Amino acid sequence: MTQSLFSRRVTRFALAALVATLAACGTSPKDEELMKGSAEKLYADAKEEMAGGNWAGAIKSLERVEGRAGGTLLAQQSQLDLAYAYWKSGEKAQALSTLDRFIKFNPSSSALDYALYLRGLVNYNDDLGLLGFLSRQSMSERDQQASREAHQSFKQLVEQFPDSKYAADARPRMDFIVNALADYEVHVARYYLTRGAWIAAANRAQAAVTTYPQAPASEEALYIMTQAYDRLGLTQLRDDASRVMKGNFPDSAFLTGKTQAADKPWWQLW
Template sequence: MTAAFSSRRLARLLSALALIALAACSSTPREDDAKKSAEKLYAEAKEDMASGAWDQAIKTLERVEGRAAGTLLAQQAQLDIGYAQWKTNEKAKALSTLDRFVKVHPSSPGVDYALYLRGLINFNDNLGLLGFLAGQSLTDRDQQASRDAYQSFRQLVEQFPDSRYADDARVRMDYIVNSLAEYEVHVARYYLRRGALLAAANRAQQAVQAYPQAPAGEEALFIMTEAYDRLGLDKLRDDARRVLTTNFPNSRFVQPALAQAKPWWKLW
Protein backbone atom coordinates (compact mmCIF):
# COMPACT_ATOMS: atom_id res chain seq x y z
CA MET A 1 0.00 0.00 0.00
CA THR A 2 2.78 2.39 0.90
CA ALA A 3 4.65 1.78 -2.34
CA ALA A 4 1.48 2.20 -4.42
CA PHE A 5 0.60 5.37 -2.52
CA SER A 6 4.06 6.80 -3.07
CA SER A 7 3.86 6.00 -6.78
CA ARG A 8 0.55 7.83 -7.11
CA ARG A 9 1.92 10.83 -5.22
CA LEU A 10 4.98 10.85 -7.45
CA ALA A 11 2.80 10.68 -10.57
CA ARG A 12 0.64 13.58 -9.38
CA LEU A 13 3.73 15.57 -8.50
CA LEU A 14 5.23 15.02 -11.92
CA SER A 15 1.95 16.00 -13.61
CA ALA A 16 1.78 19.18 -11.56
CA LEU A 17 5.35 20.06 -12.42
CA ALA A 18 4.61 19.48 -16.13
CA LEU A 19 1.60 21.79 -15.99
CA ILE A 20 3.65 24.46 -14.25
CA ALA A 21 6.34 24.13 -16.90
CA LEU A 22 3.81 24.43 -19.70
CA ALA A 23 2.25 27.49 -18.13
CA ALA A 24 5.66 29.07 -17.74
CA CYS A 25 6.51 28.36 -21.37
CA SER A 26 3.23 29.79 -22.64
CA SER A 27 3.67 32.99 -20.69
CA THR A 28 7.31 33.53 -21.65
CA PRO A 29 6.75 35.21 -25.06
CA ARG A 30 4.26 37.70 -23.60
CA GLU A 31 6.59 38.54 -20.74
CA ASP A 32 9.52 38.80 -23.12
CA ASP A 33 7.57 41.09 -25.48
CA ALA A 34 6.79 43.39 -22.60
CA LYS A 35 10.48 43.75 -21.92
CA LYS A 36 11.57 44.18 -25.53
CA SER A 37 12.41 47.58 -26.88
CA ALA A 38 10.55 48.99 -29.86
CA GLU A 39 13.71 48.58 -31.91
CA LYS A 40 13.94 44.90 -31.04
CA LEU A 41 10.30 44.34 -31.92
CA TYR A 42 10.79 46.16 -35.20
CA ALA A 43 13.75 43.94 -36.07
CA GLU A 44 11.57 40.88 -35.44
CA ALA A 45 8.79 42.34 -37.59
CA LYS A 46 11.24 42.84 -40.43
CA GLU A 47 12.32 39.22 -40.12
CA ASP A 48 8.67 38.16 -40.33
CA MET A 49 8.19 40.30 -43.43
CA ALA A 50 11.29 38.84 -45.04
CA SER A 51 9.95 35.34 -44.47
CA GLY A 52 6.46 36.18 -45.71
CA ALA A 53 4.79 35.95 -42.28
CA TRP A 54 2.75 39.05 -43.00
CA ASP A 55 0.01 38.58 -40.41
CA GLN A 56 2.53 38.13 -37.61
CA ALA A 57 4.51 41.10 -38.89
CA ILE A 58 1.41 43.32 -38.76
CA LYS A 59 0.74 42.38 -35.14
CA THR A 60 4.32 43.12 -34.14
CA LEU A 61 4.40 46.38 -36.10
CA GLU A 62 1.24 47.53 -34.36
CA ARG A 63 3.02 47.03 -31.03
CA VAL A 64 6.00 48.96 -32.36
CA GLU A 65 3.74 51.80 -33.47
CA GLY A 66 2.16 52.02 -30.03
CA ARG A 67 5.37 51.64 -28.08
CA ALA A 68 7.35 54.14 -30.17
CA ALA A 69 4.52 56.66 -30.59
CA GLY A 70 5.67 60.08 -31.72
CA THR A 71 8.95 58.83 -33.22
CA LEU A 72 10.18 58.20 -36.74
CA LEU A 73 10.25 54.49 -35.91
CA ALA A 74 6.50 54.58 -35.27
CA GLN A 75 6.00 56.27 -38.63
CA GLN A 76 8.10 53.62 -40.35
CA ALA A 77 6.09 50.90 -38.60
CA GLN A 78 2.88 52.43 -39.91
CA LEU A 79 4.23 52.46 -43.46
CA ASP A 80 5.30 48.85 -43.11
CA ILE A 81 1.85 47.94 -41.83
CA GLY A 82 0.37 49.39 -45.00
CA TYR A 83 2.78 47.38 -47.12
CA ALA A 84 2.10 44.17 -45.17
CA GLN A 85 -1.66 44.68 -45.42
CA TRP A 86 -1.28 44.98 -49.18
CA LYS A 87 0.71 41.75 -49.27
CA THR A 88 -2.10 39.97 -47.43
CA ASN A 89 -4.55 41.18 -50.10
CA GLU A 90 -6.14 43.69 -47.73
CA LYS A 91 -6.07 46.50 -50.28
CA ALA A 92 -8.73 48.64 -48.61
CA LYS A 93 -7.00 48.44 -45.23
CA ALA A 94 -3.64 49.23 -46.81
CA LEU A 95 -4.97 52.29 -48.60
CA SER A 96 -6.70 53.46 -45.42
CA THR A 97 -3.44 53.08 -43.47
CA LEU A 98 -1.52 55.09 -46.06
CA ASP A 99 -4.19 57.78 -46.31
CA ARG A 100 -4.09 58.16 -42.55
CA PHE A 101 -0.30 58.40 -42.63
CA VAL A 102 -0.31 61.20 -45.24
CA LYS A 103 -3.00 63.09 -43.32
CA VAL A 104 -1.42 62.76 -39.87
CA HIS A 105 2.23 63.16 -40.94
CA PRO A 106 2.21 65.61 -43.88
CA SER A 107 5.80 66.69 -43.19
CA SER A 108 7.19 63.21 -42.57
CA PRO A 109 10.21 62.13 -44.63
CA GLY A 110 8.17 59.04 -45.47
CA VAL A 111 5.33 60.84 -47.27
CA ASP A 112 6.88 60.29 -50.70
CA TYR A 113 7.02 56.56 -50.06
CA ALA A 114 3.44 56.55 -48.77
CA LEU A 115 2.26 58.24 -51.97
CA TYR A 116 4.32 55.88 -54.10
CA LEU A 117 3.01 52.80 -52.30
CA ARG A 118 -0.56 54.07 -52.53
CA GLY A 119 -0.13 54.50 -56.27
CA LEU A 120 1.54 51.13 -56.61
CA ILE A 121 -1.30 49.33 -54.85
CA ASN A 122 -3.88 50.79 -57.23
CA PHE A 123 -1.58 50.34 -60.22
CA ASN A 124 -1.13 46.63 -59.58
CA ASP A 125 -4.78 46.23 -58.69
CA ASN A 126 -5.65 47.17 -62.25
CA LEU A 127 -2.69 45.48 -63.90
CA GLY A 128 -3.68 43.81 -67.10
CA LEU A 129 -5.72 46.90 -67.85
CA LEU A 130 -6.39 45.76 -71.39
CA GLY A 131 -6.43 42.05 -70.73
CA PHE A 132 -9.79 41.24 -72.20
CA LEU A 133 -9.12 37.53 -72.53
CA ALA A 134 -11.36 36.88 -69.54
CA GLY A 135 -14.34 37.70 -71.74
CA GLN A 136 -15.57 40.63 -69.69
CA SER A 137 -17.45 43.26 -71.65
CA LEU A 138 -15.40 46.37 -72.30
CA THR A 139 -18.17 48.56 -70.97
CA ASP A 140 -18.17 46.69 -67.65
CA ARG A 141 -14.56 47.38 -66.73
CA ASP A 142 -13.85 50.04 -64.12
CA GLN A 143 -10.71 52.11 -64.58
CA GLN A 144 -10.99 53.93 -61.24
CA ALA A 145 -8.00 52.09 -59.77
CA SER A 146 -5.82 53.37 -62.60
CA ARG A 147 -7.06 56.91 -62.16
CA ASP A 148 -6.42 56.72 -58.41
CA ALA A 149 -2.92 55.38 -59.08
CA TYR A 150 -2.25 58.24 -61.48
CA GLN A 151 -3.34 60.82 -58.92
CA SER A 152 -1.04 59.37 -56.27
CA PHE A 153 1.92 59.26 -58.64
CA ARG A 154 1.23 62.80 -59.84
CA GLN A 155 1.09 64.09 -56.27
CA LEU A 156 4.39 62.37 -55.61
CA VAL A 157 6.25 63.86 -58.58
CA GLU A 158 4.77 67.32 -58.00
CA GLN A 159 5.58 67.47 -54.29
CA PHE A 160 8.78 65.44 -54.34
CA PRO A 161 10.33 65.73 -57.82
CA ASP A 162 13.70 64.55 -56.52
CA SER A 163 12.36 61.58 -54.59
CA ARG A 164 13.98 58.22 -55.22
CA TYR A 165 10.54 57.02 -56.29
CA ALA A 166 9.77 59.90 -58.68
CA ASP A 167 11.35 58.46 -61.83
CA ASP A 168 9.50 55.18 -61.53
CA ALA A 169 6.29 57.06 -60.79
CA ARG A 170 6.70 59.07 -64.01
CA VAL A 171 7.13 55.89 -66.05
CA ARG A 172 4.01 54.41 -64.50
CA MET A 173 2.08 57.62 -65.14
CA ASP A 174 2.91 57.40 -68.86
CA TYR A 175 1.79 53.79 -68.89
CA ILE A 176 -1.47 54.65 -67.17
CA VAL A 177 -2.22 57.51 -69.58
CA ASN A 178 -1.61 55.28 -72.59
CA SER A 179 -3.65 52.48 -71.09
CA LEU A 180 -6.60 54.73 -70.26
CA ALA A 181 -6.53 56.09 -73.80
CA GLU A 182 -6.45 52.54 -75.15
CA TYR A 183 -9.41 51.68 -72.99
CA GLU A 184 -11.44 54.57 -74.37
CA VAL A 185 -10.57 53.51 -77.92
CA HIS A 186 -11.52 49.92 -77.22
CA VAL A 187 -14.91 51.06 -75.96
CA ALA A 188 -15.32 53.36 -78.98
CA ARG A 189 -14.49 50.47 -81.29
CA TYR A 190 -16.96 48.28 -79.41
CA TYR A 191 -19.72 50.83 -80.05
CA LEU A 192 -18.75 51.35 -83.68
CA ARG A 193 -18.91 47.65 -84.49
CA ARG A 194 -22.38 47.50 -83.01
CA GLY A 195 -23.66 50.54 -84.85
CA ALA A 196 -23.82 52.85 -81.84
CA LEU A 197 -22.26 55.58 -83.95
CA LEU A 198 -22.78 58.63 -81.76
CA ALA A 199 -21.50 56.79 -78.68
CA ALA A 200 -18.47 55.63 -80.67
CA ALA A 201 -17.67 59.15 -81.86
CA ASN A 202 -18.08 60.63 -78.38
CA ARG A 203 -15.88 57.99 -76.75
CA ALA A 204 -13.18 58.39 -79.40
CA GLN A 205 -13.31 62.17 -79.01
CA GLN A 206 -12.90 61.76 -75.27
CA ALA A 207 -9.74 59.74 -75.83
CA VAL A 208 -8.29 62.43 -78.11
CA GLN A 209 -9.16 65.31 -75.79
CA ALA A 210 -8.22 63.69 -72.48
CA TYR A 211 -5.03 61.99 -73.68
CA PRO A 212 -3.74 64.06 -76.63
CA GLN A 213 -0.23 62.58 -76.56
CA ALA A 214 -1.27 58.94 -76.34
CA PRO A 215 -0.59 56.70 -79.37
CA ALA A 216 -4.19 55.49 -79.24
CA GLY A 217 -5.22 58.89 -80.59
CA GLU A 218 -4.49 57.64 -84.10
CA GLU A 219 -7.22 55.02 -84.00
CA ALA A 220 -9.52 57.33 -82.08
CA LEU A 221 -9.42 59.84 -84.91
CA PHE A 222 -10.09 57.10 -87.42
CA ILE A 223 -13.14 55.93 -85.45
CA MET A 224 -14.40 59.50 -85.31
CA THR A 225 -14.00 59.76 -89.09
CA GLU A 226 -15.91 56.57 -89.72
CA ALA A 227 -18.67 57.30 -87.22
CA TYR A 228 -19.29 60.82 -88.51
CA ASP A 229 -19.25 59.56 -92.10
CA ARG A 230 -21.93 56.99 -91.38
CA LEU A 231 -23.94 59.58 -89.45
CA GLY A 232 -23.81 61.91 -92.45
CA LEU A 233 -21.94 64.58 -90.50
CA ASP A 234 -19.60 65.52 -93.33
CA LYS A 235 -17.95 68.55 -91.75
CA LEU A 236 -17.07 66.70 -88.56
CA ARG A 237 -15.86 63.74 -90.64
CA ASP A 238 -13.59 65.97 -92.72
CA ASP A 239 -12.23 67.72 -89.62
CA ALA A 240 -11.38 64.42 -87.97
CA ARG A 241 -9.79 63.08 -91.16
CA ARG A 242 -7.71 66.23 -91.56
CA VAL A 243 -6.38 65.95 -88.01
CA LEU A 244 -5.66 62.26 -88.57
CA THR A 245 -3.71 62.76 -91.81
CA THR A 246 -1.84 65.77 -90.41
CA ASN A 247 -0.72 64.07 -87.21
CA PHE A 248 -0.34 60.54 -88.55
CA PRO A 249 0.61 60.85 -92.24
CA ASN A 250 1.86 57.26 -92.32
CA SER A 251 -1.08 55.81 -90.44
CA ARG A 252 -2.35 52.44 -91.55
CA PHE A 253 -5.81 53.97 -91.41
CA VAL A 254 -5.09 56.52 -94.15
CA GLN A 255 -2.90 54.52 -96.52
CA PRO A 256 -4.90 54.33 -99.80
CA ALA A 257 -3.56 50.94 -100.82
CA LEU A 258 -4.41 49.41 -97.48
CA ALA A 259 -7.79 51.07 -97.38
CA GLN A 260 -8.64 49.61 -100.79
CA ALA A 261 -7.34 46.18 -99.88
CA LYS A 262 -9.40 45.79 -96.72
CA PRO A 263 -12.72 47.20 -95.52
CA TRP A 264 -12.35 49.50 -92.51
CA TRP A 265 -13.88 46.99 -90.11
CA LYS A 266 -11.11 44.49 -90.88
CA LEU A 267 -8.28 46.89 -90.14
CA TRP A 268 -8.21 45.81 -86.50
Protein backbone atom coordinates (compact mmCIF):
# COMPACT_ATOMS: atom_id res chain seq x y z
CA MET A 1 0.00 0.00 0.00
CA THR A 2 2.89 2.29 0.84
CA GLN A 3 4.58 1.45 -2.44
CA SER A 4 1.39 2.21 -4.34
CA LEU A 5 1.05 5.63 -2.71
CA PHE A 6 4.70 6.40 -3.50
CA SER A 7 4.17 5.36 -7.10
CA ARG A 8 1.18 7.64 -7.47
CA ARG A 9 3.19 10.54 -6.08
CA VAL A 10 6.03 9.88 -8.52
CA THR A 11 3.55 9.68 -11.38
CA ARG A 12 1.96 12.99 -10.43
CA PHE A 13 5.37 14.64 -10.17
CA ALA A 14 6.36 13.32 -13.57
CA LEU A 15 3.10 14.56 -15.07
CA ALA A 16 3.57 18.04 -13.59
CA ALA A 17 7.10 18.17 -14.96
CA LEU A 18 5.87 17.12 -18.38
CA VAL A 19 3.21 19.86 -18.40
CA ALA A 20 5.80 22.45 -17.41
CA THR A 21 8.12 21.27 -20.14
CA LEU A 22 5.39 21.43 -22.76
CA ALA A 23 4.40 24.92 -21.61
CA ALA A 24 7.99 26.07 -21.93
CA CYS A 25 8.17 24.61 -25.39
CA GLY A 26 4.95 26.43 -26.29
CA THR A 27 6.53 29.83 -25.62
CA SER A 28 9.79 29.44 -27.44
CA PRO A 29 11.58 32.56 -28.73
CA LYS A 30 10.55 31.61 -32.23
CA ASP A 31 6.86 31.43 -31.29
CA GLU A 32 7.10 34.72 -29.44
CA GLU A 33 8.63 36.33 -32.51
CA LEU A 34 5.82 34.95 -34.65
CA MET A 35 3.21 36.32 -32.25
CA LYS A 36 4.95 39.70 -32.28
CA GLY A 37 5.01 39.76 -36.05
CA SER A 38 1.38 38.74 -36.20
CA ALA A 39 0.41 41.51 -33.76
CA GLU A 40 2.31 44.12 -35.74
CA LYS A 41 0.65 42.95 -38.96
CA LEU A 42 -2.76 43.14 -37.33
CA TYR A 43 -1.99 46.63 -36.05
CA ALA A 44 -0.91 47.77 -39.50
CA ASP A 45 -4.14 46.39 -40.92
CA ALA A 46 -6.12 48.19 -38.21
CA LYS A 47 -4.48 51.52 -39.03
CA GLU A 48 -5.43 51.07 -42.67
CA GLU A 49 -9.02 50.38 -41.66
CA MET A 50 -9.04 53.50 -39.49
CA ALA A 51 -7.61 55.61 -42.28
CA GLY A 52 -10.45 54.43 -44.50
CA GLY A 53 -13.10 55.06 -41.85
CA ASN A 54 -13.89 51.36 -41.45
CA TRP A 55 -14.23 51.50 -37.68
CA ALA A 56 -15.85 48.07 -37.32
CA GLY A 57 -12.96 46.41 -39.15
CA ALA A 58 -10.41 48.38 -37.16
CA ILE A 59 -12.04 47.39 -33.88
CA LYS A 60 -11.82 43.68 -34.73
CA SER A 61 -8.12 43.91 -35.56
CA LEU A 62 -7.25 46.10 -32.57
CA GLU A 63 -9.01 43.76 -30.14
CA ARG A 64 -6.83 40.93 -31.44
CA VAL A 65 -3.69 43.05 -31.23
CA GLU A 66 -4.27 43.80 -27.57
CA GLY A 67 -4.65 40.10 -26.84
CA ARG A 68 -1.49 39.05 -28.69
CA ALA A 69 0.80 41.89 -27.66
CA GLY A 70 -0.15 42.11 -23.99
CA GLY A 71 2.28 44.04 -21.80
CA THR A 72 4.00 45.82 -24.68
CA LEU A 73 3.97 49.39 -25.92
CA LEU A 74 2.14 48.13 -28.99
CA ALA A 75 -0.63 46.82 -26.74
CA GLN A 76 -0.91 50.22 -25.07
CA GLN A 77 -1.10 52.02 -28.38
CA SER A 78 -3.65 49.59 -29.76
CA GLN A 79 -5.77 50.11 -26.64
CA LEU A 80 -5.85 53.85 -27.21
CA ASP A 81 -6.62 53.39 -30.89
CA LEU A 82 -9.34 50.94 -29.94
CA ALA A 83 -10.95 53.52 -27.64
CA TYR A 84 -10.83 56.06 -30.48
CA ALA A 85 -12.37 53.58 -32.93
CA TYR A 86 -15.13 52.76 -30.46
CA TRP A 87 -15.87 56.47 -30.07
CA LYS A 88 -15.95 57.14 -33.80
CA SER A 89 -18.27 54.18 -34.34
CA GLY A 90 -20.73 55.53 -31.77
CA GLU A 91 -19.90 53.02 -29.02
CA LYS A 92 -19.35 55.59 -26.29
CA ALA A 93 -19.65 53.21 -23.34
CA GLN A 94 -17.03 50.88 -24.82
CA ALA A 95 -14.71 53.79 -25.52
CA LEU A 96 -14.94 55.06 -21.95
CA SER A 97 -14.49 51.58 -20.50
CA THR A 98 -11.35 51.05 -22.59
CA LEU A 99 -9.92 54.42 -21.57
CA ASP A 100 -10.68 53.89 -17.89
CA ARG A 101 -8.87 50.55 -18.06
CA PHE A 102 -5.87 52.17 -19.77
CA ILE A 103 -5.68 55.00 -17.22
CA LYS A 104 -5.97 52.58 -14.29
CA PHE A 105 -3.27 50.15 -15.43
CA ASN A 106 -0.89 52.59 -17.13
CA PRO A 107 -0.56 55.52 -14.69
CA SER A 108 3.03 56.22 -15.78
CA SER A 109 2.46 55.93 -19.52
CA SER A 110 3.81 58.72 -21.70
CA ALA A 111 0.43 58.66 -23.45
CA LEU A 112 -1.59 59.29 -20.29
CA ASP A 113 -2.23 62.91 -21.28
CA TYR A 114 -3.76 61.75 -24.56
CA ALA A 115 -5.90 59.17 -22.73
CA LEU A 116 -7.31 61.89 -20.46
CA TYR A 117 -7.87 64.19 -23.42
CA LEU A 118 -9.66 61.49 -25.39
CA ARG A 119 -11.84 60.61 -22.39
CA GLY A 120 -12.82 64.27 -22.20
CA LEU A 121 -13.64 64.36 -25.90
CA VAL A 122 -15.80 61.24 -25.68
CA ASN A 123 -17.95 62.91 -23.01
CA TYR A 124 -17.81 66.35 -24.62
CA ASN A 125 -20.51 67.22 -27.11
CA ASP A 126 -20.85 70.65 -28.66
CA ASP A 127 -22.82 69.35 -31.65
CA LEU A 128 -26.55 69.53 -30.97
CA GLY A 129 -27.41 67.67 -34.15
CA LEU A 130 -30.33 68.23 -36.52
CA LEU A 131 -33.03 67.44 -33.95
CA GLY A 132 -31.47 69.82 -31.45
CA PHE A 133 -31.34 72.58 -34.04
CA LEU A 134 -34.95 72.07 -35.15
CA SER A 135 -36.24 72.05 -31.59
CA ARG A 136 -34.00 75.00 -30.63
CA GLN A 137 -32.66 72.84 -27.83
CA SER A 138 -29.52 74.05 -26.14
CA MET A 139 -26.73 71.92 -24.75
CA SER A 140 -27.64 73.54 -21.43
CA GLU A 141 -31.11 72.00 -21.57
CA ARG A 142 -29.82 68.45 -21.52
CA ASP A 143 -28.65 66.32 -18.62
CA GLN A 144 -25.13 67.51 -17.87
CA GLN A 145 -23.51 64.45 -16.26
CA ALA A 146 -21.43 63.75 -19.36
CA SER A 147 -20.35 67.40 -19.43
CA ARG A 148 -19.24 67.20 -15.81
CA GLU A 149 -17.21 64.08 -16.55
CA ALA A 150 -15.65 65.74 -19.59
CA HIS A 151 -14.68 68.74 -17.47
CA GLN A 152 -13.12 66.45 -14.87
CA SER A 153 -11.00 64.71 -17.52
CA PHE A 154 -9.85 67.99 -19.05
CA LYS A 155 -9.13 69.40 -15.60
CA GLN A 156 -6.99 66.40 -14.68
CA LEU A 157 -5.14 66.74 -17.98
CA VAL A 158 -4.42 70.45 -17.49
CA GLU A 159 -3.34 70.02 -13.88
CA GLN A 160 -1.12 66.96 -14.42
CA PHE A 161 0.25 67.93 -17.82
CA PRO A 162 0.05 71.73 -18.17
CA ASP A 163 2.57 71.70 -21.02
CA SER A 164 0.90 68.89 -22.96
CA LYS A 165 0.01 69.68 -26.55
CA TYR A 166 -3.54 68.59 -25.69
CA ALA A 167 -3.88 71.02 -22.75
CA ALA A 168 -4.15 74.01 -25.06
CA ASP A 169 -7.30 72.61 -26.62
CA ALA A 170 -8.69 71.34 -23.32
CA ARG A 171 -8.74 74.76 -21.61
CA PRO A 172 -11.31 76.50 -23.89
CA ARG A 173 -13.41 73.35 -23.80
CA MET A 174 -13.42 73.58 -20.01
CA ASP A 175 -14.66 77.17 -20.21
CA PHE A 176 -17.39 76.14 -22.62
CA ILE A 177 -18.49 73.32 -20.31
CA VAL A 178 -18.59 75.60 -17.27
CA ASN A 179 -20.81 78.05 -19.13
CA ALA A 180 -23.04 75.23 -20.32
CA LEU A 181 -23.37 73.85 -16.80
CA ALA A 182 -24.29 77.31 -15.50
CA ASP A 183 -26.82 77.71 -18.32
CA TYR A 184 -28.33 74.37 -17.36
CA GLU A 185 -28.88 75.46 -13.75
CA VAL A 186 -30.47 78.69 -14.94
CA HIS A 187 -32.62 76.83 -17.43
CA VAL A 188 -34.03 74.70 -14.61
CA ALA A 189 -34.44 77.76 -12.37
CA ARG A 190 -36.32 79.54 -15.15
CA TYR A 191 -38.58 76.53 -15.58
CA TYR A 192 -39.50 76.59 -11.89
CA LEU A 193 -40.03 80.36 -11.95
CA THR A 194 -42.53 80.19 -14.81
CA ARG A 195 -44.51 77.55 -12.90
CA GLY A 196 -44.63 79.39 -9.61
CA ALA A 197 -42.22 77.08 -7.76
CA TRP A 198 -40.50 80.01 -6.09
CA ILE A 199 -38.34 78.12 -3.59
CA ALA A 200 -37.05 75.69 -6.21
CA ALA A 201 -36.36 78.55 -8.61
CA ALA A 202 -34.42 80.50 -5.99
CA ASN A 203 -32.38 77.47 -4.96
CA ARG A 204 -31.35 76.51 -8.51
CA ALA A 205 -30.48 80.12 -9.38
CA GLN A 206 -28.43 80.44 -6.21
CA ALA A 207 -26.62 77.20 -7.08
CA ALA A 208 -25.68 78.66 -10.47
CA VAL A 209 -24.31 81.87 -8.91
CA THR A 210 -22.41 80.05 -6.16
CA THR A 211 -20.92 77.29 -8.31
CA TYR A 212 -20.26 79.25 -11.49
CA PRO A 213 -19.83 82.89 -10.40
CA GLN A 214 -17.86 83.90 -13.49
CA ALA A 215 -20.29 82.39 -16.03
CA PRO A 216 -22.45 84.80 -18.09
CA ALA A 217 -25.56 82.95 -16.90
CA SER A 218 -25.08 84.36 -13.39
CA GLU A 219 -26.72 87.56 -14.63
CA GLU A 220 -30.06 85.88 -15.26
CA ALA A 221 -29.61 83.70 -12.16
CA LEU A 222 -29.48 86.81 -9.96
CA TYR A 223 -32.57 88.18 -11.66
CA ILE A 224 -34.46 84.94 -11.02
CA MET A 225 -33.40 85.09 -7.38
CA THR A 226 -34.81 88.61 -6.98
CA GLN A 227 -38.11 87.58 -8.59
CA ALA A 228 -38.47 84.38 -6.57
CA TYR A 229 -37.57 86.01 -3.25
CA ASP A 230 -39.98 88.87 -3.98
CA ARG A 231 -42.86 86.43 -4.50
CA LEU A 232 -41.91 84.58 -1.34
CA GLY A 233 -41.97 87.82 0.63
CA LEU A 234 -38.29 87.48 1.54
CA THR A 235 -37.48 91.15 1.08
CA GLN A 236 -34.00 91.07 2.64
CA LEU A 237 -32.84 88.26 0.35
CA ARG A 238 -34.49 89.98 -2.60
CA ASP A 239 -32.69 93.24 -1.89
CA ASP A 240 -29.36 91.45 -1.40
CA ALA A 241 -29.67 89.66 -4.74
CA SER A 242 -30.74 92.89 -6.43
CA ARG A 243 -27.77 94.78 -4.98
CA VAL A 244 -25.31 92.13 -6.18
CA MET A 245 -26.90 92.16 -9.62
CA LYS A 246 -26.73 95.94 -9.95
CA GLY A 247 -23.13 95.93 -8.81
CA ASN A 248 -22.05 93.31 -11.34
CA PHE A 249 -24.43 93.99 -14.22
CA PRO A 250 -25.43 97.66 -14.03
CA ASP A 251 -26.56 97.72 -17.67
CA SER A 252 -28.45 94.44 -17.56
CA ALA A 253 -31.56 94.21 -19.74
CA PHE A 254 -33.25 92.50 -16.81
CA LEU A 255 -32.88 95.65 -14.71
CA THR A 256 -34.26 97.95 -17.40
CA GLY A 257 -37.27 95.74 -17.94
CA LYS A 258 -36.42 95.12 -21.60
CA THR A 259 -36.65 91.38 -21.08
CA GLN A 260 -38.09 88.89 -18.64
CA ALA A 261 -36.49 85.57 -17.75
CA ALA A 262 -39.89 83.93 -17.71
CA ASP A 263 -40.91 85.25 -21.11
CA LYS A 264 -38.22 83.96 -23.46
CA PRO A 265 -35.82 81.02 -23.79
CA TRP A 266 -32.19 81.94 -23.12
CA TRP A 267 -31.12 82.00 -26.78
CA GLN A 268 -33.55 84.88 -27.42
CA LEU A 269 -32.40 86.99 -24.49
CA TRP A 270 -29.22 88.37 -26.03
